[in-house]
Amino acid sequence: MTQKTLLCVVAHPDDETFGAGGTLIHAASGGAKVVTVCATRGEAGEIMERVNATPETLPAVRESEYRKAGQIMGVSESILLGYRDSGMAGTPENDDPNAFIQQSEEQVVNDIIEVMERVKPDVVLTMDAGGGYGHPDHIFASKCALAAFEQLRDDYSHDRAPKKFYYFAFPRSRMQEAWERMAAEDPDSPMGQVDVETLGVPDEEITLSVAIPQHEDQLREAFGAHLSQQSPLDRMPDDIARGFLTEEHYIRVYPTPAVQGDETGLFDGI
Ligand SMILES: [Zn+2]
Incomplete structure (x- = not known):
């Protein structure tokens, strides 16, 4: 049996860690090759007091956190495309000519295709x-x-192109429960301002949920590698955190149609 590859x-x-870390660990521990591609070094991110970083050193700090988390999760290769973080919606960083969102789609797509041609993933996973x-x-x-x-699917014979494409996603009901609990515990938190109707994806859009309780400790360790950033776990009540750490959710985009419960894992049928 040839080794499966997840990109x-x-x-x-x-x-990659906060959104799909359990999945990456699960795939790697099952023998798959796991590769991540990250568009930016997260230079517009926050700097937590617990790290010794400045806005100038943050890109290098985050690059090393990304690689360390990758090692913890069993990722074979942690690729950076080197674009500039565009910052949160509506911030001045959005307009920086080097900002990721200012780049042409064609250029970024070509960068990703180059990685796909070299790595030859069976399954591609990205954010919703x-x-x-x-x-x-x-x-x-x-x-x-x-x-x-x-x-790639259009250009190649089907046996060379990646076969499946997924979004990793958070069910809205889970996100709302977490947000409401956290906002209740800390009424001054900026999280209280977020429109809970926009969080995650509607539950019914999820086509696959995978329980991964066996990887919780490893996943917590990977979360801990991103020391410069606020961890989602920092403010979550423990029962909520455990829910996020022990089950991950996906929307299968290809092949369609995807029906909830028509498969048990990302590599089914490959
Ligand atoms: Zn992000």
């Missing part, structure tokens, strides 16, 4: 089309990953 495309160092919570870099990375996948 995960994200925008910032930590998206709404970017989890609407971050413009997330949305652009997701769009470019899908366009790259579709272009």
Whole structure:
């Protein structure tokens, strides 16, 4: 049996861990080769007091956090495309000519295709089309990953192109429960301002959920590698955190139609 390969495309160092870390660990521990591609070094991210970093050193700090988390998760190769983090929606960084979202889709798609041609993934995974919570870099990375996948499918004989494409996603009911609990515990938190109707994806769009409780400790360790950033676990009540750490959710985009419960894992049928 040949080794299966999973490629995960994200925008910032930590998206792969916070969004799909359990899946990456699960695939790698099952013998698959796992490769991540990250568009930026997350230079517009926050700097937590616990790390010794400045805005100038943050890109290098986040690059090393990305590689360390990758090692913890069993990722074979942690690729960076080297674009600039565009910042949260509506911030001045959006307009920087080097910002990721200012780049041409064609160029980014070509970068991702180059990786796909070399790595030859069976399965491609990226953030959901709404970017989890609407971050413009997330949305652009997701769009470019899908366009790259579709272009390869059109160009190649089917046995060479990646066979399946997924979004990793958070069910809205889970996100809302977490948000409401966290906002209740800390009424001054900026999270209280978020429109909970935009969080995650509608539950019924999820086509596959995979329980991965066996990887919780390893996943917590990978979360801990992103020290410069606020961890989603920092403020979550423990029962909520465990829910996020022990089950991950996907929307299968290819092949369609995808029906909830028509498969048990990303590599089914490959
Ligand atoms: Zn991100």
